[in-house]
Amino acid sequence: MNLTLKIWRQKDASSKGAIVDYQVKGIEGDMSFLEMLDVLNEQLITKGEEPVVFDHDCREGICGSCSLQINGEPHGPDRLVTTCQLHMRKFNDGDTIYIEPFRAKAFPVVKDLMVDRSAFDRIQHAGGYISVNTSGNTIDANAIPVNKDNADDAFAAATCIGCGACVAACKNASAMLFTSAKVSQFALLPQGQVEATDRVLAMVNQMDEEGFGNCTNTGACEIECPKGISLENIARMNREYLKASIKG
């Protein structure tokens, strides 16, 4: 298939970017979206032009590196997949596809389609861990009985790959789904409950300091999340935060 691509090009963080039109030919339906961009970049390199910069790593949906706002949706029109798992068969010959970086004040553009998502790392550093002595006397986690429902919910929350699609999809650029998944995966387990109060306060505080927007419950994040992280996590974080604020 032949496609018209409208791609955001931006030289560096301080330059002003713009949408640039490109034509790509001979795209197969079995190609992934990133492979289609590889084809475009080969064309650009052959012509002596600068290739389009975009984030990618594992290309199997587990690393959270790839991003891209495709036709107005993070990771494109498919559900429960990352951009690297999106196949070109989801598009038709002659289509025009808008490809933009994930937009948020807290995700500044580095170059073209690559954004700096280290705000997520800082939220994680603020409290997304448990303090365990790892000197060799660590108790096996399986020795502690855990309610099956809680274990399942904690696991589901922990499948968040931190790609930032929730922020990109949200009309307010809110990071509540990501932060709530990271709060929940610990809050649901006995090992995480010891530091639950400090954790939720520190992580929400960091989230606010990074300049993310406020959640207005549109639910866009849950729909666009490639891992299907549930809005229940946000409700849990709200409860945890209120509890911690009153206690602390």
Add this chain to the structure above:
Amino acid sequence: MSGLIKSSIARKVAMALSGLFLVFFLLQHFTINFTSIFSADIFNELSHFMGTNPVVQFVLQPVLIFGVIFHFVMGFVLELKNNKARAVKYAKYNGGANASWMSRNMIYSGLVVLAFLGLHFYDFWVPEMVHKYIEFAPEDPTRYYPELLHKFESPVRTGLYVLSFVFLTLHLWHGFASSFQSVGFNNKYSAAASKFAKAFSIVIPLGFIVVAIALHFNQH
């Protein structure tokens, strides 16, 4: 506690609680209005009580006004903050793919409801305050129904009220149902709570519309 006042979650909970308070007020307002279409006497009696009871006038009324002001001022603050959180907008944004129109346009449905409140205050609240607390006019317990009827003589005003109630439905459709999520209520009862909130969002504004139209066509 200071973190609770400044944080994004505190703002979200405050919006939800003030919204729930206003929902409760709407139910009470509707109940009184509804009596007007079948009994002028009951409407007069209830309005006289609400208009002269010191607890209603000097405790509940100021609390309500504070609740309304808080809700819309916080709504504006959140809208401005959220706009800032994405300074550079998308060239193409397919919001309809993942969220309802109502949830994405609360500021616009809210603005229409706010404009309506301006008209509604001009129509009823301001004359009422002037009557009672500026002119100190003697109280006539039978005045309320004729005053109400007189306001709905105009087809333009009746039309504006009806249109505003449609926007109230749009605002409540997202606001009421999602307030449960904001206060941390998301469990096996959430689906039922959401259905109740959505039914409320249609039934109560529709009831207000029925009252407005009934009064318009019931001019003596």
